Amino acid sequence: MPNSHVTQNPKVTGSxxxxxxxxxxxxxxxxxxxxxxxxxxxxxxxxxCRFIEQSIPACVASxxxxxxx
Amino acid sequence: xxxxxxxxxLHVTCAPSLPPNAIDAFNGLEPAIGAGSCGxxxxxxxxxxxxxxxxxxxxxxxxxxxxxxxxxACWSYPIILDEHQVNGTIAISSxxxxxxxxxxxxxxxxxxxxxxxxxxRVDSQKALDHTAHLLNNITQTMPGALxxxxxxxxxxxxxxxxxxxxxQMTGVSAEDACNNFGLIxxxxxxxxxxxxxxxxxxxxxxxxxxxxxxxxxxxNGELKWLRGSSLLEEEVVDGKQIWNGVFLDITPxxxxxxxxxxxxxxxxxxxxxxxxxxxxxxxxxxxQAYADISGYSREELLGQSPTLLKSNxxxxxxxxxxxxxxxxxxxxQGEIWNKRKSGEIVPHLVNINxxxxxxxxxxxxxxxxxxxxxxxxxxxxxxxHLVHHDALTNLPNRLLFSARLDHAITHRNTNxxxxxxxxxxxxxxxxxxxxGHTYGDELLIQVTARLTQTLNPTDIVARVGGDEFAILVExxxxxxxxxxxxxxIVAAMEQPFTLNGHDYxxxxxxxxxxxxxxxxxxxxxxxxxxxxxxxxxxxGRNNYALFQPELSESVEEWIKLEPQLRKAISxxxxxxxxxxxxxxxxxxxIGAEALIRWQHPERGLISPIHFLxxxxxxxxxxxxxxxxxxxxxxxxxxxxxAGLRSFKLAINLASDQITKQNLPDKISSLLNAYKIPPDMIxxxxxxxxxxxxxxxxxxxxTELRALGINLALDDFxxxxxxxxxxxxxxxxKIEIDQSLVRDIPEDANDEAITKAVxxxxxxxxxxxCAEGVETPEQRAFLEIEGCDQLQGYLFxxxxxxxxxxxxxxxxxxxxxxxx
Numbered sequence: 048m049p050n051s052h053v054t055q056n057p058k059v060t061g062s063x064x065x066x067x068x069x070x071x072x073x074x075x076x077x078x079x080x081x082x083x084x085x086x087x088x089x090x091x092x093x094x095x096c097r098f099i100e101q102s103i104p105a106c107v108a109s110x111x112x113x114x115x116x
Numbered sequence: 117x118x119x120x121x122x123x124x125x126l127h128v129t130c131a132p133s134l135p136p137n138a139i140d141a142f143n144g145l146e147p148a149i150g151a152g153s154c155g156x157x158x159x160x161x162x163x164x165x166x167x168x169x170x171x172x173x174x175x176x177x178x179x180x181x182x183x184x185x186x187x188x189a190c191w192s193y194p195i196i197l198d199e200h201q202v203n204g205t206i207a208i209s210s211x212x213x214x215x216x217x218x219x220x221x222x223x224x225x226x227x228x229x230x231x232x233x234x235x236x237r238v239d240s241q242k243a244l245d246h247t248a249h250l251l252n253n254i255t256q257t258m259p260g261a262l263x264x265x266x267x268x269x270x271x272x273x274x275x276x277x278x279x280x281x282x283x284q285m286t287g288v289s290a291e292d293a294c295n296n297f298g299l300i301x302x303x304x305x306x307x308x309x310x311x312x313x314x315x316x317x318x319x320x321x322x323x324x325x326x327x328x329x330x331x332x333x334x335x336n337g338e339l340k341w342l343r344g345s346s347l348l349e350e351e352v353v354d355g356k357q358i359w360n361g362v363f364l365d366i367t368p369x370x371x372x373x374x375x376x377x378x379x380x381x382x383x384x385x386x387x388x389x390x391x392x393x394x395x396x397x398x399x400x401x402x403x404q405a406y407a408d409i410s411g412y413s414r415e416e417l418l419g420q421s422p423t424l425l426k427s428n429x430x431x432x433x434x435x436x437x438x439x440x441x442x443x444x445x446x447x448x449q450g451e452i453w454n455k456r457k458s459g460e461i462v463p464h465l466v467n468i469n470x471x472x473x474x475x476x477x478x479x480x481x482x483x484x485x486x487x488x489x490x491x492x493x494x495x496x497x498x499x500x501h502l503v504h505h506d507a508l509t510n511l512p513n514r515l516l517f518s519a520r521l522d523h524a525i526t527h528r529n530t531n532x533x534x535x536x537x538x539x540x541x542x543x544x545x546x547x548x549x550x551x552g553h554t555y556g557d558e559l560l561i562q563v564t565a566r567l568t569q570t571l572n573p574t575d576i577v578a579r580v581g582g583d584e585f586a587i588l589v590e591x592x593x594x595x596x597x598x599x600x601x602x603x604x605i606v607a608a609m610e611q612p613f614t615l616n617g618h619d620y621x622x623x624x625x626x627x628x629x630x631x632x633x634x635x636x637x638x639x640x641x642x643x644x645x646x647x648x649x650x651x652x653x654x655x656g657r658n659n660y661a662l663f664q665p666e667l668s669e670s671v672e673e674w675i676k677l678e679p680q681l682r683k684a685i686s687x688x689x690x691x692x693x694x695x696x697x698x699x700x701x702x703x704x705x706i707g708a709e710a711l712i713r714w715q716h717p718e719r720g721l722i723s724p725i726h727f728l729x730x731x732x733x734x735x736x737x738x739x740x741x742x743x744x745x746x747x748x749x750x751x752x753x754x755x756x757x758a759g760l761r762s763f764k765l766a767i768n769l770a771s772d773q774i775t776k777q778n779l780p781d782k783i784s785s786l787l788n789a790y791k792i793p794p795d796m797i798x799x800x801x802x803x804x805x806x807x808x809x810x811x812x813x814x815x816x817x818t819e820l821r822a823l824g825i826n827l828a829l830d831d832f833x834x835x836x837x838x839x840x841x842x843x844x845x846x847x848x849k850i851e852i853d854q855s856l857v858r859d860i861p862e863d864a865n866d867e868a869i870t871k872a873v874x875x876x877x878x879x880x881x882x883x884x885c886a887e888g889v890e891t892p893e894q895r896a897f898l899e900i901e902g903c904d905q906l907q908g909y910l911f912x913x914x915x916x917x918x919x920x921x922x923x924x925x926x927x928x929x930x931x932x933x934x935x
Contacts, residue, residue, distance in 0.1 A: 110205070
């Protein structure tokens with residue numbers, strides 16, 4: 048499909064600041080900890096969405112999958 | 117392109133802040149370019165960052181949904197587990213147009229990573245579950261129990277895994293057994309524990325594959341055989357060994373082996389010969405007994421056909437019938453005469469089974485079980501001989517004779533005749549009684565020897581009773597042939613027999629019946645030979661007689677008269693006839709013998725020889741005899757009144773009259789009733805009666821004599837009387853039997869006997885009367901010899917009372933009173 052007809056993604060440049068990186072690291076740690084604790088996928092996905100929504104004001108997070116778990 | 121299925125749909129798996137109707141709107145989203153950020157990202161496998169949805173072509177298909185829920189920006193990242201597979205998307209949506217910061221991008225990337233990890237974990241868990249399920253299914257359906265066993269350095273044992281099959285084998289559940297190894301160990305048979313442990317220790321020490329069979333008790337008490345096999349896992353940590361293996365229940369296998377072992381013992385040790393042949397009837401195995409019975413070694417028989425043992429005693433049809441039976445019934449049993457290696461022909465009892473393949477039902481083998489029944493056959497033959505032969509003479513007995521006679525009659529050629537001779541020894545009873553059974557038996561053996569010498573080897577002689585013999589002579593041309601055989605036998609028997617150093621005489625009487633003339637079955641022929649034997653005895657013994665059909669017929673006819681005979685007395689059908697007895701000159705009547713006749717309403721006058729036998733058999737003789745006495749006394753009274761004097765009326769006595777009543781009382785009352793002087797009555801007793809009842813009847817005769825009655829011995833010369841008792845008996849007269857008188861003067865023997873009897877009588881001071889005098893020559897002879905009285909047709913036949921009255925008148929015996 049020719050790219051000219053499809054809207055392109057904006058270019059996002061630069062890196063998150065240290066605080067943001069810590070937040071991401073913290074996020075990953077928390078989620079992996081859940082995984083290690085044998086939490087169900089549903090609980091983990093819920094935690095991911097809520098963490099994102101808490102981290103970014105005025106947004107909604109969602110996960111869509113082809114296969115129902 | 118990463119996404120390859122247009123038909124797959126995305127589902128909202130998690131969206132904690134989206135309202136339900138928004139979730140519904142996005143559910144089932146099919147990936148495509150234009151299907152929003154998530155649909156496009158999933159389709160293309162790349163992040164889609166829509167910063168202003170209103171002007172973004174990637175939302176072309178979903179713009180109304182975006183407007184409905186006021187979504188103005190949406191950043192979506194694909195979730196990719198491996199390089200080729202998009203599993204879904206994660207998205208951040210905003211209600212204002214919005215461009216992501218690097219933080220947002222990193223956050224999304226971090227989220228997709230952890231989601232991937234979670235999804236991989238889910239997949240792994242699924243795969244693990246699937247494997248466990250599969251393993252479980254396999255172990256459930258496998259026979260036996262799979263296990264994992266751990267042995268520590270200090271020999272601690274445990275099952276780290278056991279499949280559920282262990283419960284069926286031991287009654288202990290897999291779970292319990294894994295928790296407590298002792299539960300299984302304590303069920304092992306005490307005698308097998310030490311060996312089991314030794315085998316485990318050995319395998320463990322040398323890291324060898326382990327396999328061992330042992331017994332274990334099921335919790336229900338049943339003893340099972342298990343076979344355990346296991347292999348050591350390669351890694352040994354801290355001296356711990358992990359063994360993976362299986363336990364199998366081999367109880368049925370052990371039972372089969374035991375059965376086979378026993379069958380093998382039976383096969384080797386049975387006394388019956390067992391031979392196994394393949395479907396082509398080639399011998400594949402035999403046991404020792406078969407070798408012994410057949411005389412061939414195993415090596416000589418293997419590969420051979422059982423026809424090696426064939427004798428020529430059976431027809432090909434016989435063998436064919438065996439095959440036919442095997443074909444249909446798969447089994448045959450019977451006796452076969454086989455030939456041993458030595459050439460000896462022996463009887464075998466044989467059981468043959470056709471063996472079929474259990475699944476295909478096709479013939480695979482024949483199994484023959486064979487028993488040598490020579491011994492049984494010999495015993496059978498011996499028994500048969502005992503059953504069919506007389507132990508004393510070893511001659512065939514009546515049973516075998518009847519069978520031979522039957523066979524001879526059945527297989528007789530049309531023109532051929534068969535004779536059955538029934539022989540009876542005339543004086544056997546006398547010899548047996550006087551010398552004892554030992555000499556009686558000896559006599560029978562000598563008689564047998566003479567018979568055998570006299571007869572042809574093809575003739576069959578049998579002992580059919582105490583002193584009775586039967587002889588079967590086949591292939592006769594005419595009846596005279598049979599007579600000649602009988603004549604030879606009679607002649608052979610006339611010679612004396614030496615018993616205990618002395619000579620004894622016995623003679624034979626023989627009755628002959630010929631097939632087909634006198635009957636064509638054994639019963640008729642036997643009966644007729646018997647009748648002929650009686651005829652021969654009537655002829656005076658030491659003789660033979662050919663059966664005369666007309667006599668037999670009359671006998672049978674007369675037997676029908678029995679009920680009529682019973683009525684004859686009450687119906688007053690009996691008559692007394694009188695035959696005069698003359699003095700020595702033959703000119704003067706000195707007495708008469710009263711003789712009974714039966715005046716049958718339909719058949720006319722019947723002679724006593726035709727009915728007295730029947731009367732005796734049916735117990736009528738006492739009644740008839742007493743009627744005769746009464747009638748005779750009555751008639752004598754009439755004649756006395758008519759002037760008869762010096763006259764003796766002879767009346768025959770029947771045995772039952774003497775033995776079954778008080779005869780002297782009877783006679784005494786008759787004498788009184790009819791006023792008859794006792795010396796006018798002469799009672800005749802048969803010589804044969806005296807032979808049998810000498811002792812018990814002597815008192816009767818003495819009493820009769822005391823009454824003044826005369827006693828005469830009738831039919832003298834036929835009964836082989838002992839002279840000693842003649843002397844003791846209170847008799848006055850003997851009557852010479854007519855059979856002796858009949859052949860005078862032709863038969864010198866009879867003449868001599870008659871002379872001797874007369875002389876004897878006179879020596880004992882007895883009167884002698886000759887019966888049956890028919891010719892002047894006989895009369896002359898008897899006169900010369902001094903016989904006191906004569907009786908017979910020469911003077912008068914028996915006549916009725918009226919005629920006798922006339923006769924008396926002619927002789928001037930009744931004149932006096934009539935004048």
